[in-house]
Amino acid sequence: MTAPTHRPTAATPPGAPASRPAGRPGSALFADRRVFLLALIVVVGAVMSLLSPYFLQVDNLLSMTQYGAVIGLLALGQALVILGGGGGIDLSIGSSLSLSGVFMGLLTQSAGLSPWLAAVLALVFGAFLGLINGILVGVIGIPPLIATLSTLYFYGSLANVITNGKQFGGFDRQGFSFLGQGAVAGVPVQVLLVLIPAFAIAAWAMKRTRSGQHTYEVGTSDRAAALVGVDVRRLRIGLYVLAGVLAAVGAVVTNSWLLTARPSAGTGFELQAITIAVLGGINIFGGRGHLSGVFLAVVLVVVVNTGLQLAGVGNSVQVGILGALLIVSVLLNRVIGPRGERP
Amino acid sequence: MTVLTPEPTAGPASSRTGRSISSATLLRSGLMPVLLVLELIVFGVLSKEFFTAGNLSDLVVNSGDLALIAAGMTLVIMLSGIDVSVGPMLGVLTWGVATMTGAGLSPWVVVLTTVAAGALLGAVNGTVIVVGGVAPIIATLGMAAVYQTVLFLLWGSRDLFTGPVVPLLSGQKALGVPLMVIPILLVFVVLAYVLKMRRFGRHIYAIGNDATGARLLGVSVGRVTFGAYVLLGALVGLASMIYVGRVGVVQSNSGSELTLAAIAAVVVGGTSILGGQGGVVRTLGGLLFIAVLQKGIVLVGVPALWSGVMVGAAVALAVSVDVITRRQVDRRERGNR
Numbered sequence: 001m002t003a004p005t006h007r008p009t010a011a012t013p014p015g016a017p018a019s020r021p022a023g024r025p026g027s028a029l030f031a032d033r034r035v036f037l038l039a040l041i042v043v044v045g046a047v048m049s050l051l052s053p054y055f056l057q058v059d060n061l062l063s064m065t066q067y068g069a070v071i072g073l074l075a076l077g078q079a080l081v082i083l084g085g086g087g088g089i090d091l092s093i094g095s096s097l098s099l100s101g102v103f104m105g106l107l108t109q110s111a112g113l114s115p116w117l118a119a120v121l122a123l124v125f126g127a128f129l130g131l132i133n134g135i136l137v138g139v140i141g142i143p144p145l146i147a148t149l150s151t152l153y154f155y156g157s158l159a160n161v162i163t164n165g166k167q168f169g170g171f172d173r174q175g176f177s178f179l180g181q182g183a184v185a186g187v188p189v190q191v192l193l194v195l196i197p198a199f200a201i202a203a204w205a206m207k208r209t210r211s212g213q214h215t216y217e218v219g220t221s222d223r224a225a226a227l228v229g230v231d232v233r234r235l236r237i238g239l240y241v242l243a244g245v246l247a248a249v250g251a252v253v254t255n256s257w258l259l260t261a262r263p264s265a266g267t268g269f270e271l272q273a274i275t276i277a278v279l280g281g282i283n284i285f286g287g288r289g290h291l292s293g294v295f296l297a298v299v300l301v302v303v304v305n306t307g308l309q310l311a312g313v314g315n316s317v318q319v320g321i322l323g324a325l326l327i328v329s330v331l332l333n334r335v336i337g338p339r340g341e342r343p
Numbered sequence: 344m345t346v347l348t349p350e351p352t353a354g355p356a357s358s359r360t361g362r363s364i365s366s367a368t369l370l371r372s373g374l375m376p377v378l379l380v381l382e383l384i385v386f387g388v389l390s391k392e393f394f395t396a397g398n399l400s401d402l403v404v405n406s407g408d409l410a411l412i413a414a415g416m417t418l419v420i421m422l423s424g425i426d427v428s429v430g431p432m433l434g435v436l437t438w439g440v441a442t443m444t445g446a447g448l449s450p451w452v453v454v455l456t457t458v459a460a461g462a463l464l465g466a467v468n469g470t471v472i473v474v475g476g477v478a479p480i481i482a483t484l485g486m487a488a489v490y491q492t493v494l495f496l497l498w499g500s501r502d503l504f505t506g507p508v509v510p511l512l513s514g515q516k517a518l519g520v521p522l523m524v525i526p527i528l529l530v531f532v533v534l535a536y537v538l539k540m541r542r543f544g545r546h547i548y549a550i551g552n553d554a555t556g557a558r559l560l561g562v563s564v565g566r567v568t569f570g571a572y573v574l575l576g577a578l579v580g581l582a583s584m585i586y587v588g589r590v591g592v593v594q595s596n597s598g599s600e601l602t603l604a605a606i607a608a609v610v611v612g613g614t615s616i617l618g619g620q621g622g623v624v625r626t627l628g629g630l631l632f633i634a635v636l637q638k639g640i641v642l643v644g645v646p647a648l649w650s651g652v653m654v655g656a657a658v659a660l661a662v663s664v665d666v667i668t669r670r671q672v673d674r675r676e677r678g679n680r
Contacts, residue, residue, distance in 0.1 A: 089480065136659065141666045145425065145480055146606075146616045150658040153603055157651025164648070271484055284478050316595070320492020326485040330477045 033281030033289075036332075037296040041303060048307040055310060062188060066180070066257060068302035069190040070097075072295070073250040074269050075276035076202055077243030079294045081144075082277055083206075084239040085219030085286025086232075091148040092133060093247050093273055095155035097266030100126040101251035102159045105168025105261030115176035119252040123245055129155060130244020134237030152270065159263035168261040180257030190253045198246070203291040211235065219287030268319070275326040276301055284330065301325075375613050375628045375661075382632060386639035393642055400521050404514040404589065406634040407523045408433070408582040409601060410627070413608040414530055415575030417626045418538075420609050421551045422568055423618025424472070424479040429579050430602035431490035432464050434593075436583035438494060441503035441593045450509045458580040464490070465576015469569040491599070498595045507588030512581070514588065523585055530578065534623045543567065551619030607654055608633055611661040615669065633657065 049055045074093050081088045090096075104122035107113040113121075129151070136147035171177070182189040206212035214235055217225040222232045247266070255261050280297030282289035301322070308318050386393045412429050419426050436457055443453045471482040507513030515522050538544035546567045549557040558564050586598065612629025614621025636657065637650045 136663070140663050141670065142659075142662050143616050146610060146662050147659070149603065149606065150655045150662070152655075153607075153651055153658065154655030157648065157655060161646075161648045161652060271488055274481070274484065278481065284481055316495040317492050320489045320495075323485040323488025323492070326488070327471055327475070327477060327482060330481055331475050334476060 033293045034296055037280070037293060037300055041296065041300050044300065044303050044307065048303065048310070051307075052310045055307065062183065062186065064302050064306040065191045066188045067305070068298055069188065069195040070250045070253055070257075071269060071272050071276065071301070072195045072298040073198060073246045073253070074266075074273040075280070075294055075298055076198060076291065077246035078270075078273040079277040079280065079282045079289070079291060080202065080215070081239050081243050082274075082282050082284060083215055083219045083286055083289060084236050086137075086222055086236060087144050088137075088219075088236065088239065088286060089144050089148065089274065089284075090133060090240065090243045091145065091270045092129070092151040092155055093148075093243060094266035094269035095152045095159065096126060096129045096244055096247035097251045097254070097269060098159040098263050099129065099155040099162075100248035101255050101261040101265050102162050102168060102263055104251060104255055105170065106162060108170035108173075109168045112170075115171045115173055115256075119176075119255075122252055123248045126244045126246075126248020126251070127241050128244070129247070130241040131237070133244065134240035137240065138233045138237040156263070156267070163261075163263045165263070167263075169259060171255050171259045171261075176256055177259060178256075180253050180255070180259075190257065194249065194253060198249070199291060199295050203295075206291055211238070215239065216287055221287075271319075271326075272301070272322060275322050275329070278326060279329040375611070375625065375632065379628060379632050379635070382635050382639065386635065386643065390639065390642040393639065396519055398638070398642070400514075400516065400519065402634050402638055403524060404521050405638070406630060407521070407527055408585040408589065409604055409608065409634075410527050410630055411530060411578045411582040411585070412575075412601060412605040413612075413626050413630055414534055414623050415571075415578035416605045417609050417612075417614050417621060417623050418534070418547055418571040419479075419575055420606070420614055420616060421547050421618055421621055422571055423551055423554075423616075424568065424571070425606065426468060426483045426572065426575055427480065427602050427606070428468060428483040428487035428490055429575065429605055430599040431487050431494060432461070432576065433579050433583045433586060433598035433601060434494040434596065435464070435490050435497065436461055436580050437587050437593045437597050438497045438503065440508060440584055440587050441505040444505050444508060444587075445503065453508050454512070454581075454584060457583060458577050461580020461583065462573050462577040465573040465579070466569070468576065469572035472572065473565045473569045487602070491596075494597065495595050498593065500595075503593040504591060505587055505593070506591060508584045512584045512588060526581070530581075531623050531627055538622055543570065547571065548619055553619075604633065604654070607658045610658055610665075613661070613665060615665055616662060617666075617669070620669075629661075 045055075074097065078090055078093060081090045100122045103125045104115075104118045107118035107121060108115050133144075133148055133151055136142045136151070137144045140147075179189055179194075184192050206215065214225065214230045217228075218230055218232050218235050226232050250269075251261075251265065254265055258265075276297045277289075277294055278284060279300070280289065280291075280294035282294060304321070304325075305318055308321070392398055412433070416426060416429065439460055440453060440457050443456065444450075448456075468483055468486055471477050471486065472479050475482070477485075507515070511522050511526055513521075513523060536544075538547065546557065546562045549560070549562055550564050550567055554564055582601075583598070586601075587593070590597070608630040609621075609626050610616055610629070611632055612621070612625035612627070614625055614629075633654060636653055640650050640653060641647055
């Protein structure tokens with residue numbers, strides 16, 4: 001029996017057994033999280049469309065995916081940080097979105113900048129917020145959980161201070177709303193031109209570039225990676241910067257979609273992002289998991305949320321279902337995942 | 344049993360004298376008292392109202408619930424765990440308190456039921472973490488969302504108005520001192536004693552320092568961890584009654600603001616987030632520091648919106664000092680061997 005396919009070969013730590021028993025027959029296929037997710041999406045989608053004829057209509061699918069784009073970007077950033085290991089997690093990702101969005105609003109409304117230029121500056125600002133996290137974790141050595149918990153507080157409150165409880169506008173100029181409200185061939189722009197390219201580039205980079213391979217290596221065993229010459233600290237700082245940039249991209253898309261920047265725009269998104277990353281098969285201890293799995297998890301969460309919405313289940317209840325889903329998906333990782341995954 | 348001897352930095356119980364006290368160690372244990380005194384002086388000078396008896400007892404009344412949660416959180420963090428579900432958990436429990444009080448139940452029945460219910464919710468967290476093997480941050484993040492939804496469903500767009508359950512858990516004063524000081528101090532004294540002197544407490548230090556080593560020495564890691572989460576839940580139950588008395592209303596998001604504040608108090612107090620070091624007395628210091636900061640900011644005239652920024656910065660600063668000094672101490676110890 002060979003190793004389960006979703007374990008990247010590059011991530012196999014030196015000294016790990018070359019092959020693992022596959023457990024129950026058929027579990028090798030099912031153990032690939034992506035097969036499981038795909039089956040779940042098909043089943044849930046079929047049930048939804050049977051229950052509500054509205055489910056598969058174009059405008060419903062459209063509004064569904066508009067919502068999914070922002071949370072998908074955050075989940076991608078979260079997945080990258082978690083993959084880098086060392087307890088990596090970014091709780092500040094929602095606050096980073098709020099603060100970057102407010103920063104952009106400050107530029108467009110108070111400084112009168114073009115929204116496009118302000119968007120670019122917001123991305124730089126997001127990178128800076130990620131860099132602060134990276135420095136707290138990588139240079140000072142604060143455990144990621146606490147470092148990003150304090151910046152969750154810090155960024156979120158700063159967004160409130162800047163807006164003084166109000167909201168910013170000034171985005172509906174120079175065709176900026178196209179990004180968040182337009183559609184090409186029926187597919188929302190932020191999905192076609194932002195979310196899918198972001199995932200495609202990231203997935204390609206994780207497979208084909210050196211930094212991508214290093215991320216898996218560092219996530220599996222930072223000591224071994226350091227011994228073969230990988231700069232662990234720089235790589236992890238880079239991952240936090242990436243997460244910050246992706247949160248800022250989410251902020252830009254949100255501003256273009258809703259045309260307002262609110263200090264609470266990203267509140268609670270950290271939970272959703274972590275849930276999606278873990279549901280997508282990213283091992284919370286780093287080094288294992290596929291970004292394509294995360295993408296499928298985004299699709300699943302969007303389908304489930306939309307279904308619940310159509311069934312008249314409110315937003316607040318969806319949060320609880322997501323929380324339960326998070327715990328169940330981690331338990332699933334242990335039950336149907338390959339053996340030896342127990343921490 | 345050597346692993347169970349008190350931690351050198353854990354306080355006065357340390358009797359090992361061979362090692363000289365370095366500046367790093369001094370900074371670790373002495374920073375908080377110095378900062379606290381400094382803070383009191385600054386606010387005392389800037390605001391005339393600060394040192395009035397009324398303001399000081401306000402300070403206690405306003406952070407009594409937080410104090411109890413932070414005390415329990417200390418144990419969990421010392422085990423290098425965390426519980427980010429305490430706020431929503433408290434919210435669910437306050438709904439129970441308000442409903443039971445509204446139904447005219449005897450106050451002490453309400454107290455006992457609420458503490459038991461809190462312990463039960465803590466046991467749910469503990470089960471997911473210990474039996475399910477889910478990382479504490481993931482488990483409690485998920486449970487936080489679940490509790491939030493449970494409260495939302497229970498609340499059902501109907502705010503419940505209620506008052507203090509028993510005088511001992513309220514802001515009612517005797518000789519100018521709020522009565523709630525008694526149970527709160529009792530909890531801290533008992534926990535400090537247990538951590539220092541009892542087997543459960545020593546096991547917490549042992550597990551926090553080296554879980555594998557502790558397990559090899561026969562410490563029942565799972566049971567102690569489970570116990571810590573149950574204890575935290577029970578304390579959240581106790582806190583929920585102070586909260587109800589203080590706020591007077593149960594809403595759909597009651598309690599959610601307490602989670603980060605509790606963790607912040609523990610961490611700012613100097614209990615190491617890496618586990619194995621710290622104690623509830625330190626948490627009391629951290630709690631005072633944050634409470635004074637929040638109150639002082641308002642008295643001095645800075646908009647209340649800034650308090651989150653200040654607390655976030657204080658947490659980052661405190662943890663940075665902790666991590667850097669701990670690294671230095673470790674390095675020197677390694678050099679000495």
